[in-house]
Structures are given as C-alpha cells and as structure tokens.
Amino acid sequence: MSVSQPVVPKPSAVARVGSRWYFVVTIATIGLFAWVPFVHAAVRLGRKSLYARAAVFGAAAAVMFTLLSLSPKDAAGHTVGTTGNLLTSVASVLGLVVVVVACVQQVKLRRQVLGLAPAEQGDPALAAALAARARRTEARKLVASDPLIARDLRIGRPDLPRNYDDGGLVDLNNAPAAVIASVCGLDAETAEAIVGIRVEVGGFAAVDDVGTVVPYAALDRVRDRAIVLPA
Template sequence: MSVSLPAATSPSAVARLASRWYFVVTIATIGLFAWVPFVHAAVRLGRKSLYARAAVFGAAAAVMSTLLSLAPKDAAGKTVGTAGNLLTSVAVVLGLVVVVVACVQQVKLRREILGLAPAERPGEHPALAAALAARERRTEARKLVAEDPLIARDLRVGRPDLPRNYDDGGLVDLNSAPAAVIASVCGIDVATAEEIAEIRTAVGGFAVVDDVFTTVPVGAWDRVRDRAVVLPS
C-alpha cells in the first residue's frame, strides 16, 4: 500500500519553502543584502541585466551604511543628536523602500528559477497553469534575446533539438533550428519549414519573425509569433 505525503511535505512544497531565502535575506538585513538574491538569480538564469540590478541594490546598501556610520553616537554606540536621528531615519526609510522593491521583483525571479507556475486560481486546471507558465518563460526568453543575444545563443534559446539547461518555454530559432524542428514547434508542415530554411540560407538569416510570413499560411501566423524567435545568424 502506498502512502502519499501531505501537500505541505511534498518535494515541491519543500522546494518552495527553501527558496524563500531570497525574502529572508532581504527582510532580515533591512535591505542591506538585498543584492545577494539578484546575483544568485543572474548566475542561475544567465542574465547580465540582473547583475546591473544587483549593483543598484548594492549601491543603495552602501548609501544606507554610510548614513548609519555618519550618525553621531555616544560612548555606548547609541545614536544621539538631531543629526544622528535624521541620518538614521533616512537610512531606515531607504532600507524599507529597498525591501519592498526587492521583494516584489524577487517573487518573479523565484518562480523563474524554480520553474514554478504562477499560483493557481481556485478551479484552475493544472494543464492551463502549466501553459501560462510556459508562456511567461517564452516572454522572458524573448527579452533575453533582445537584451543579450550572445547569452541567449549560449543558453541555446530556440534550439530544443540541442542539449541545454535553460527552459525557454518552447521557442524555436528560425535562423538556426532544423526544418523538422521548426515544423514541430510552430505547427506547420515540413515543406513550409524547409522553404523557410532555404530562404534564410539565401538571405543570410531573418531580421524579425514576420519575415517568414510570405511563406507561412495566414492561419499559422499566431502560432509562429507565439513560438518563434530570430537570433542573429
């Protein structure tokens, strides 16, 4: 007889609980170490923009530390005087702002890293939740392609035919993927996909997804827009 674990102790529940260290670090340090989760996320997701975000929170932490160090203190280390109270108050307010802003941003990052679907609404089918989560990952992958195509290429965005660790939500690169893969992902016939491959070779690659619509049937345009990307060839 098999015994199922309560939902609270299931592996996914444990993973969700353990991943909350982002919020613990940010809140417990009143924002001083809010930059740490963003460095972690940048390493895990391979996005340089997250390093820049970490630098912003690090700068805020430096300002808070400077304000606290400049506040006059007595022999016991207690803040004294109007200037001391003012500097401390400004540092605390800045810390609270950092905590709120960082935690809001960390909610989305945590879902991306764990591959979690957004919290399901009552009665929402798991398959629908998974489809919405995949769409969100495709949106994030497209942003990566636009912001840093070299990293996107290293992570093999749009190449489900190659070994990789990055989940792009089900995209295909029209400039490099084999015709059979383009046909499968975009839901078009192989002959059309092969024509796309021939055209990209002739023109040296597509600049935007819409470039292939001279070949793709109108009925498939929405599907192609949803699943295709073009990385520089």
C-alpha cells in the first residue's frame, strides 16, 4: 500500500537568492559569524541540536578572535614578530576550516529552511497507518451517505477485485468469514459465529450488533475495521 507524499511548494526565486545570506555571512566574516545561520535555522526549524552546532562555531569564533587579539601589533595595527605571524596564521587556518565545514552543513540546512526538503523524515510505518486510518474515515462517510456507490466500489470487500482503497475495511454483512477474521484479527470460530448470526437475522444494522460474540478485547479492532452495508 503506497502512501502519497505531501507536495512541498517550491520557494520563489527571490526567497532562494535571499537565503544565500547564510553563505555570505559565513564567508565574508571568515567564519567569525558562521554560528549566526545555525541560530536562525534552529529558530525556524525548532531543532535544539542546531543550537549546539551554533555553540561549536561560536566557540571556534571566540578562539580565532582571541588569537588575533593576542597577536603583537605595531602602532599602525599591523601584525609583527614571529609570534604575531604564527598566531595570525593559526587563526586564518582555523577560519578557513570553519568556513568550509559551516558552508557544507549550511547547504542542506538552507534547503530545509526554504522547504525544499522536509526537515525531519517521519516514521514511514506510522505515516502509512495514519494514511490508512484517514482512508477508512473517508470510506465510512461514503458508506453512510451513499451505500449504493459504496457497494459499487466494493468497500469492505478486500476479497473482490476493486480499484478503491478503503484503508482496510471489511463488510460484516457480505464478506466471507475468513476475510472478517483476517481484517478484524479474530479467530476462525468467532468469524464463523458472526456469519452464522448474520444469516440467521438477515444482516446487521450496526457494527456493534456483533458485540455478543466478539471478545471484549477485540471490540475496538472490529469497530475500527468493520462496516455494515445492506446484505
């Protein structure tokens, strides 16, 4: 059973160009403000882990600033001496590393903020279960409003060829015992008892009519999966 994925609208060209400020800030400041885009993304996406990343880049910026501040300078503000050159070189290399690492991470982050890709991938099994539940709800509405169309679509009859996906329903008034047992998670004896009663009374008026033969523990499952169409 396939699960349709939501269509994610693409952002405008203006939004995409404007969002490149992530890279501009990171590169133009030689990594000193590389942490800023991560804070922005953390706020937009609601992901606390991004604050931790921002803290790492912030710490790197603090180290670079400290190294540059400690570098001996002359009256004109130019770095002088072996120590000054060494500290400046280390700060420059660190800045280059920060720029590269930050920009690589910001490529994916920018897409998530723009909505080009989902920020978090949900559990596919959960998504499938929720989608099936939504289809069952839709199918039940159709059963209630137009039972003739519901019958034509073979809602509740997974044993018959059909094109309509009802999300996993079974018609207690028309489906075979084996199908009722499979869909509702019942044992064969209980399913046969349901079929026996429906033959005896000429069909059920509501799903809860089978409550006398269905074990209490299975009632919720039956209510979730069963419908009754005219026999």
